[in-house]
Amino acid sequence: MIQSIRQALLIGGVAWQVVVAGALLVSGGRIPRSVLLICLLVAVLALAGSFDVLPGWVALLAVYSSLYAYYYVAVELNSPFLFAVLWLQNLWWVLPAFVLRGWASIATSAVLLPALCLAELWMHPGWAADVPRSATVTGVGMTIASLIARRSLVRYATFVEKSAADAVRARHRLAALRKAALESAEDRRILHDTVINTLGSVAAGRGAVSARDLVRERCRSDVARVESRWAQRPTHAPVLNVDKWSVRYGVQVHYSGTPPEVLVTVLPEAALQALDGAVGELVQNAAKHSGMTDVGVDAHVDEKQVTVTVHDGGVGFDGNIEPGRGLATSVLARARDAGIDASIMTAPGQGVDARLRWQRPEHAELDPPETATSLADAVEERLGWVWTAAVTAVGVLIESANHPGRLTLAYPALALVAVGAGLAWSARLWPGWARALVVVYLVLAAPACFVLAFGGVDFGQSSVIPWQAIAVTPTLILLRSNLHSRAGFWWAAAAVTTAVVVTTVVLQYHAQPAAPVVVVGAMPPLFVVTFWYVVIGVVRSLADRGQEAARAATQARAESEAEMAIARGRRELIDGGLAKALELLRSIADGSRDPHASRVQQECSAHESYLRHTTLLDARMLWLGPWVIRAFAEARARGIQLVFRGGEGVDAESADSAAALGALVLGAIAATPPGKSLSVSLYGGPKTDQLIIVGDGVREADLSHLPTGDGWSHGMQRLSEQILIEVAWPCVDAHPQ
Numbered sequence: 001m002i003q004s005i006r007q008a009l010l011i012g013g014v015a016w017q018v019v020v021a022g023a024l025l026v027s028g029g030r031i032p033r034s035v036l037l038i039c040l041l042v043a044v045l046a047l048a049g050s051f052d053v054l055p056g057w058v059a060l061l062a063v064y065s066s067l068y069a070y071y072y073v074a075v076e077l078n079s080p081f082l083f084a085v086l087w088l089q090n091l092w093w094v095l096p097a098f099v100l101r102g103w104a105s106i107a108t109s110a111v112l113l114p115a116l117c118l119a120e121l122w123m124h125p126g127w128a129a130d131v132p133r134s135a136t137v138t139g140v141g142m143t144i145a146s147l148i149a150r151r152s153l154v155r156y157a158t159f160v161e162k163s164a165a166d167a168v169r170a171r172h173r174l175a176a177l178r179k180a181a182l183e184s185a186e187d188r189r190i191l192h193d194t195v196i197n198t199l200g201s202v203a204a205g206r207g208a209v210s211a212r213d214l215v216r217e218r219c220r221s222d223v224a225r226v227e228s229r230w231a232q233r234p235t236h237a238p239v240l241n242v243d244k245w246s247v248r249y250g251v252q253v254h255y256s257g258t259p260p261e262v263l264v265t266v267l268p269e270a271a272l273q274a275l276d277g278a279v280g281e282l283v284q285n286a287a288k289h290s291g292m293t294d295v296g297v298d299a300h301v302d303e304k305q306v307t308v309t310v311h312d313g314g315v316g317f318d319g320n321i322e323p324g325r326g327l328a329t330s331v332l333a334r335a336r337d338a339g340i341d342a343s344i345m346t347a348p349g350q351g352v353d354a355r356l357r358w359q360r361p362e363h364a365e366l367d368p369p370e371t372a373t374s375l376a377d378a379v380e381e382r383l384g385w386v387w388t389a390a391v392t393a394v395g396v397l398i399e400s401a402n403h404p405g406r407l408t409l410a411y412p413a414l415a416l417v418a419v420g421a422g423l424a425w426s427a428r429l430w431p432g433w434a435r436a437l438v439v440v441y442l443v444l445a446a447p448a449c450f451v452l453a454f455g456g457v458d459f460g461q462s463s464v465i466p467w468q469a470i471a472v473t474p475t476l477i478l479l480r481s482n483l484h485s486r487a488g489f490w491w492a493a494a495a496v497t498t499a500v501v502v503t504t505v506v507l508q509y510h511a512q513p514a515a516p517v518v519v520v521g522a523m524p525p526l527f528v529v530t531f532w533y534v535v536i537g538v539v540r541s542l543a544d545r546g547q548e549a550a551r552a553a554t555q556a557r558a559e560s561e562a563e564m565a566i567a568r569g570r571r572e573l574i575d576g577g578l579a580k581a582l583e584l585l586r587s588i589a590d591g592s593r594d595p596h597a598s599r600v601q602q603e604c605s606a607h608e609s610y611l612r613h614t615t616l617l618d619a620r621m622l623w624l625g626p627w628v629i630r631a632f633a634e635a636r637a638r639g640i641q642l643v644f645r646g647g648e649g650v651d652a653e654s655a656d657s658a659a660a661l662g663a664l665v666l667g668a669i670a671a672t673p674p675g676k677s678l679s680v681s682l683y684g685g686p687k688t689d690q691l692i693i694v695g696d697g698v699r700e701a702d703l704s705h706l707p708t709g710d711g712w713s714h715g716m717q718r719l720s721e722q723i724l725i726e727v728a729w730p731c732v733d734a735h736p737q
Contacts, residue, residue: 002098002150002153002154002157004534004538005098005153005534005535005538006050006056006095006098006099007050007051008531008534008535009092009094009095009098009099009531010046010047010049010050010056010059010095011046011047011050012091012527012530012531013042013043013046013059013063013088013092013095014043014046014047014050015527016084016087016088016091016523016527017039017040017042017043017046018039018043019084019088019520019523020039020070020081020084020085020088021035021036021039022084023079023080023081023083023084023085023516023520024036024039024081024084026080026516027076027079027080027081027516032073034069034073035069035070035073038066038069038070039066041062041066042059042062042063042066045058045059045062046059046062046063056099056100057099057100059099060095060096060099060100060108063088063092063095064092064112064116067085067088067089067116068116068119070085070088071085071116071119071120071123071124072123074124077126077463077465078460078463078464078465078513078514078517080516080517080519080520082465083464083465083467083517083520083521084520084523086134086135086465087469087520087523087524089116089135089139090135090138090139090142090524091142091524091527091528093109093113093138093139093142093143093146094142094143094145094146094531096108096109096112096143096146097143097146097147097149097150098146098150105147106143106147109139109143113135113136113139113140113143114136116135117132117135117136120132120135133398133401133402134398134401134402134465134466137394137397137398137401138394138398140394141390141391141393141394141397142390142394144390145386145387145390148386149383149386149535152379152382152383152386153379153535153538153539156376156379156539156542157542159546160542160543160545160546160549163546163549163550163553164545164546164549166549166550166553167549167550167552167553167556169553171552171553171556187229188615190225190226190229191226191578191611191615192612192615194221194222194225194226195222195223195226195578195581195582195585195611196608196611196612196615198218198219198222198585199581199584199585199604199605199607199608199611200604200605200608200612202215202588202595202600202601202604203601203602203604203605203608204601205596205601212594212595212596215588215595216588216589216590216591216595217589219585219586219588219589219595220585220589222585223582223585223586223589226578226582227582239260239263239264239272239273239275239276240255240260240263240275240276240279240297240299240308241260242254242255242297245280245283245284248284249283249284249287250287251283251286251287251292251293251294251295252293252294252295253283253294253295253296253297254294254295254296254297255297255298255299256296256297256298256299257298257299257300258299258300258301258306258634259299259633259634259636259637260299263275263299263301263306266301266306266626266630267306267358270338270339271338271339271340271358273338274334274335274337274338274340275306275308275335275338275340275356275358277330277334278330278331278334278335278340278342278356279297279308279310279356281327281330281331281334282295282310282327282331282352282354283295283297283310285327285352286310286312286314286352289314289315289317290312290313290314290315290316290351290352291314291315292312292313292314292351294312294313295310295311295312296309296310296311296312296313297309297310298311301630304359305357305358305359306357306358307355307356307357307358308355308356308357309353309354309355309356310352310353310354310356311351311352311353311354312351312352313351314351314352315348315349315351316346316347316348316349316350316351316352317346317348317352318346318347318348319344319345319346319347321344327344331344331354332344335356338358339358340356340357340358341356341357341358341359342354342355342356342357343355376539376540376542376543376546379539380481380536380539381481381482383481383535384474384477384478384480384481384482385421385425385482387473387474387477387532388417388421388474388477388478389421391417391470391471391473391474392414392417392418392421392474395410395413395414395417395468395471396411396414398466398468399411399414399456399466399468402466403456403466408455408456409452409453409455409456410452410453410455410456410457410466410468410471411456412452413448413449413450413452413453413455413456413468413471413472414468414471416445416448416449416452416475417445417449417471417474417475419441419445420438420441420442420445420474420475420478421474421478423438423441423442424438424442424478424482424483425482427483435483438483439479439483439485439488440488442475442478442479442483442488442492443479443488443491443492443495444495445475446472446475446476446492446493446495446496447472447492447495447496447498447499449471449472449475450471450472450496450499450500450503450525451499451503453467453468453469453471453472454467454503454518454521456468459503459507459512459514460507460512460513460514460515460517460518464514464517464521467517467521469521469522469524469525470524470525470528472496472525473525473528473529473532475492476489476492476493476496476525476529477529477532479492480532480536481532481536493529496522496525497522500518500519500522503518504518504519577607577610577611577614577636578611580607581607581608581611584600584603584604584607588600606641609641609643610632610636613632613642613643613644614632623651623652623653623654623655623657623658624650624651624652624658624661624662624682625651626658626662627658627659627661627662627665627666628644628646628662628665628680630662630666631644631662631665631666631669631680632644634666634669634670635669635678638669638670638672638674639674639675640669640672640674640675640676640677640678641676641677641678642669642677642678642679642680643677643678643679643680644679644680644681645679645680645681645682646681646682649684650682650683650684650689650731651689652729653729653730653731657707657709657729660707660709661691661707661727661729663707664691664693664703664706664707664725664727665680665691665693667703667705668680668693668695668698668703668725671695671698671699671700671703672695672696672697672698672699673697673699676695676696676697676698677695677696678693678694678695678696678698679692679693679694679695680692680693681693681694684731685731686731687730687731688711688728688729688730688731689728689729689730689731690726690727690728691725691726691727691728692724692725692726692727693723693724693725694722694723694724694725695722695723696721696722697721698722698723700716700718700723703716703723703725706725706727707727709729710730711729711730712727712728712729712730713727713728714726714727714728
């Protein structure tokens with residue numbers, strides 16, 4: 001960013017050499033060729049510096065060295081040439097802040113500014129009343145403004161770079177998760193080739209299962225291979241393990257609500273561990289102080305939040321939680337650090353009720369994050385206020401120093417700017433029509449500022465050196481950057497151009513020598529506004545980059561969380577079902593159970609169906625995946641046989657769509673009597689995706705609410721003892737047929 005601004009400044013320096021040369025040509029008298037050669041040399045050096053052919057400081061020294069030569073050949077105080085040279089010096093005080101770094105830029109300005117003023121005094125003692133004083137005040141103001149601008153821009157660039165780094169880290173994390181997913185896929189293949197196939201064979205009673213010895217050897221081999229493979233994976237302690245707490249703390253923990261397996265699919269790892277630790281501490285606290293032998297733990301999950309409550313029904317306490325004690329550190333602080341809202345309600349004799357609530361990110365009550373675009377707006381507006389304040393303050397100082405005790409027309413010009421700034425500041429809270437009036441005021445104030453500022457030097461009749469030519473620029477910048485009115489900016493620019501043309505024509509008609517000075521005086525505002533557009537363009541390009549980086553990071557984090565939830569949930573489901581399946585195969589291997597017995601075959605069929613469907617869960621279902629895993633856990637907890645068939649690449653449109661479909665599936669499971677079966681199928685089409693639910697004995701009255709949306713359709717009908725539910729929604733992409 002700084003490089004782009006430096007390049008723009010150096011190219012602007014090239015253009016200003018053309019202005020200096022043109023002003024020299026119209027100033028009259030003998031034209032020293034040496035000055036034209038200096039203009040050409042400085043232009044070449046500045047151009048080379050802008051493209052990094054030469055270091056920027058070489059061009060910087062070349063420009064300031066040329067000023068000594070220009071001042072030496074300048075004769076007339078009111079000539080267009082001297083006026084152009086003075087504004088070259090004024091505007092280029094911005095350059096050190098963007099060419100040099102840190103204290104070097106401040107030191108350079110601190111040395112060059114008095115050196116130039118001393119040189120002016122030595123070469124032209126008669127100018128002491130005008131040039132050095134104006135140059136000093138303007139130079140100090142421009143230096144301070146440029147340093148403030150650089151600091152704001154660097155802070156903004158740092159923010160954007162941080163966003164880009166966050167995006168890179170998020171993508172690396174996603175890549176690592178997908179690499180781990182490949183290893184997990186190999187685990188599932190091994191599981192399919194061994195345990196699942198063996199369970200299916202025993203259930204069907206086909207092939208080699210007719211020989212018991214061969215069946216037992218196969219079961220023994222599969223158990224050994226799978227246990228060996230699974231032993232290499234990192235283990236994860238189960239969460240909300242009520243059996244462990246009951247044994248450890250000597251109380252009976254009663255768990256109700258959403259199964260812990262479902263919580264694993266919803267909560268991020270940090271929140272999951274914090275929740276488990278906080279609930280464990282609450283159970284331990286109840287065992288120590290409540291005087292009760294039973295503790296209740298209830299979990300509830302919906303589309304907005306996860307809520308876990310702990311109740312002991314004991315003696316309670318006065319509600320004063322001492323800092324540093326167990327409840328303060330192991331419950332409240334632990335939950336807060338993981339983004340969980342924790343509250344403890346109690347009174348003497350009324351027991352302790354604790355609630356732990358974790359909100360899903362899309363529903364969390366958080367302040368809106370600072371985005372690259374909003375920060376770009378803030379940077380642009382801040383630069384606008386800084387420039388307006390600098391021009392107004394420096395203008396008053398210059399005018400009071402050059403015309404002490406005299407009220408010139410420059411003061412009304414600066415007053416118009418100050419009033420415009422005040423109106424623009426207040427207009428942030430005003431309605432649209434009031435803001436429009438402020439825009440009209442600034443459009444009219446722009447040409448008036450130009451004419452009045454020129455009137456401050458008697459329209460060229462006296463010394464034009466103190467002419468505050470850039471007094472008009474705040475009106476244009478306020479329109480563009482603070483009121484964000486492009487139309488108002490261009491109308492104001494057209495009005496200023498008209499004022500320049502009219503003033504030049506009038507002076508030329510009356511044969512006034514100041515006519516060329518008006519044209520030169522229009523160049524500083526043009527230079528400032530053009531440079532402003534370059535700076536804002538750089539800021540906006542960084543904003544686009546930062547916004548894209550933030551979007552990429554958010555998407556990568558969302559995909560990572562979704563894939564982690566799917567992988568974690570599938571792992572828990574597989575591990576839970578696999579433990580029972582391996583136990584069954586061990587009993588067959590050691591001869592304690594007969595593979596030909598019908599009950600054993602039924603158990604093998606149930607385990608085979610469960611493992612097959614959970615291992616085949618499509619990891620690309622970023623939105624629906626966690627809901628499908630929750631459905632498996634809920635069905636398993638209720639004793640319902642859930643059969644899931646997922647279409648390749650089929651998924652919901654968004655998190656809200658997935659929540660609506662997931663709630664329907666969970667509702668169907670809740671409406672199905674234990675021991676019955678439920679089939680859930682996903683089908684992808686060229687224009688719509690479909691969810692079809694078929695169940696035995698499903699209570700239709702519990703499924704009165706079906707999801708709706710733009711382009712959605714649904715239907716429900718009963719076929720004998722079964723119920724059929726169909727939901728279709730627009731798909732994002734076409735799917736393989």
